[in-house]
Amino acid sequence: MRATLLFRSRVVYSGHAFAELVLWRLPRALDGSDHPYKYRLAYVVRGACVIRFDNEAGKGDQLHFSHGESKYRFVSPERLINDFQRQIERWTHENSDT
Numbered sequence: 578m579r580a581t582l583l584f585r586s587r588v589v590y591s592g593h594a595f596a597e598l599v600l601w602r603l604p605r606a607l608d609g610s611d612h613p614y615k616y617r618l619a620y621v622v623r624g625a626c627v628i629r630f631d632n633e634a635g636k637g638d639q640l641h642f643s644h645g646e647s648k649y650r651f652v653s654p655e656r657l658i659n660d661f662q663r664q665i666e667r668w669t670h671e672n673s674d675t
């Protein structure tokens with residue numbers, strides 16, 4: 578079985594902000610993850626990635642927010658997208674001057 582692309586989308590929020598979402602179903606979990614998904618969800622403002630959810634072999638699931646990162650607890654693809662949207666709303670609220 579090969580990896581299957583489940584979702585790829587680019588969402589434009591404004592003339593200077595967009596999100597890119599990519600989600601794959603893998604034949605088996607990556608090292609460091611306990612689920613069969615590979616994903617990258619990024620929110621970019623004025624050319625800088627300010628939020629990113631991803632999982633990388635050996636590093637597991639992570640949330641990158643501005644210049645920091647933390648572990649992320651992956652539950653499901655639906656939850657991942659909801660958490661991503663909440664982080665975008667949070668960032669927008671905290672950076673309303675941008």
